[in-house]
Every structure is written in C-alpha cells, then in structure tokens.
Amino acid sequence: MRSTLVINIITALSFGVLGAFLGDGYKNPLYFYWLIVLFVYVIIVDVLYRAKEDLDKQLSEAKDQITALTITKNEKSDSVIQCSFYPRITNGTLESEKIIQIDVQVNSPIPLTSAPEIKLITDKEWNVLCQHQSFIPRKYAGRFEYFLDKPLLQCIDNKHFKYSFDVKFSTPDTYHFKMVLDNGEVQHQINNSFKISQRVS
Structure with a gap:
C-alpha cells in the first residue's frame, strides 16, 4: 500500500516538474504552490481509493457471512x-x-x-x-x-x-x-x- 502511494506521488510530481521545466514554469513562484496542491491532491485521491477498497472488502466479508447464515438455515x-x-x-x-x-x-x-x-x-x-x-x-x-x-x-x-x-x-x-x-x-x-x-x- 505504501509503495503504491509513493509511486503515485512520484509519477504525478514527475509530470508536474517535467511540464514546468519544458515551459519554464519553475521561474514562477506559483509553480511551487501548484506542486504542493498536486502533492496533496495525489495523497487525498490515494487515501480515498484505499478507503473504497477497505469498504469493498468489508462488504464482501459481510456478504459471505450472510451467505453462510442462509446456507446454515436451509441445511438439513x-x-x-x-x-x-x-x-x-x-x-x-x-x-x-x-x-x-x-x-x-x-x-x-x-x-x-x-x-x-x-x-x-x-x-x-x-x-x-x-x-x-x-x-x-x-x-x-x-x-x-x-x-x-x-x-x-x-x-x-x-x-x-x-x-x-x-x-x-x-x-x-x-x-x-x-x-x-x-x-x-x-x-x-x-x-x-x-x-x-x-x-x-
């Protein structure tokens, strides 16, 4: 999970840095604010995605429990x-x-x-x-x-x-x-x- 987050951050920042250098954006002070916003955005998206995965896992486990209970009630x-x-x-x-x-x-x-x-x-x-x-x-x-x-x-x-x-x-x-x-x-x-x-x- 941590390695995926690091990869996502590095990828997003690489595109940001590359775009800035190609367009001389690094000379503009707003560029650094934009990088910070991009950095925070990547973290928020990753956290939300992980939360969704956890909820999906909990939902799957709950479905399995309900299925097991249904089987138990319908068995001989x-x-x-x-x-x-x-x-x-x-x-x-x-x-x-x-x-x-x-x-x-x-x-x-x-x-x-x-x-x-x-x-x-x-x-x-x-x-x-x-x-x-x-x-x-x-x-x-x-x-x-x-x-x-x-x-x-x-x-x-x-x-x-x-x-x-x-x-x-x-x-x-x-x-x-x-x-x-x-x-x-x-x-x-x-x-x-x-x-x-x-x-x-």
Whole structure:
C-alpha cells in the first residue's frame, strides 16, 4: 500500500516538474504552490481509493457471512445441531403414574446467539411439568403442542445446552411425539415414541 502511494506521488510530481521545466514554469513562484496542491491532491485521491477498497472488502466479508447464515438455515437440521432426548428411569421401564424426568442435550458446531426454545408436539395429551408447574397444551390439528420456554436450562457456552423437564402419563400406552428446537437461526426436530407400562405396585 505504501509503495503504491509513493509511486503515485512520484509519477504525478514527475509530470508536474517535467511540464514546468519544458515551459519554464519553475521561474514562477506559483509553480511551487501548484506542486504542493498536486502533492496533496495525489495523497487525498490515494487515501480515498484505499478507503473504497477497505469498504469493498468489508462488504464482501459481510456478504459471505450472510451467505453462510442462509446456507446454515436451509441445511438439513441434522447437519446443523445435534440433540438427544433422554428419559431418566430407575428400574429399566417407563411406568404410568410416575414422574419421569426428561433430559434434552443440544450440541451445535457453530456458536448460537441464543438458546433454542422447545416445542413438544404429541398425538395424545401428556402431563408436562417443570418445577412442579404444568404446561397447558394448545390443541392444533388434532395434536397437542407444548411450548417449553427454556425449562431448567443449563448453558455451558453458546454451543452446548441442557434442558430438563418432567412428564407423567395416567395410562399405559405407546406415546408418539415430535420435539422441535428453534431459536430463529437453526431448527432441529426429533420424531420418536416410547412405551409406558403399567405401574407395578
């Protein structure tokens, strides 16, 4: 950058000096003022040109970031974040009329600006709790939607998150569910089911 500036100044001054000598301009005191103006002009033009190059570079980097974010949002969810849904059990079975703690762990290869929120969608009504408070479902298209606003969130950093909440079932059955995690940047969903057995007295 500095070498280019020096070359530009020398070139401009060379033309000015050459023109002055050819026309005896060096004998006129105004000639030196003209050289100073020319010198300042060359510096200003060079500075403006460098500033434009820096702005173009920043714009290009910003476009690349936007493109990367767009690709991230449009990729398949499995390739963006990983998530596990883990029911805690003590005797090897999931039983009715018992509170079952669910742990959800989320790992992201890219830093997230905020923790994903959980939406639990079930085909049957569940009793979903967090710190002994029940979540009221919204019934939509014959299914039940539970919006869990960061239940017992443990955030190690902006790439690793852990959630915990409780579920309870009144009757033995096979319960299907879909869990969606979304923070506006990335989205991930799990489709699965588990079987609830009759409680053993």
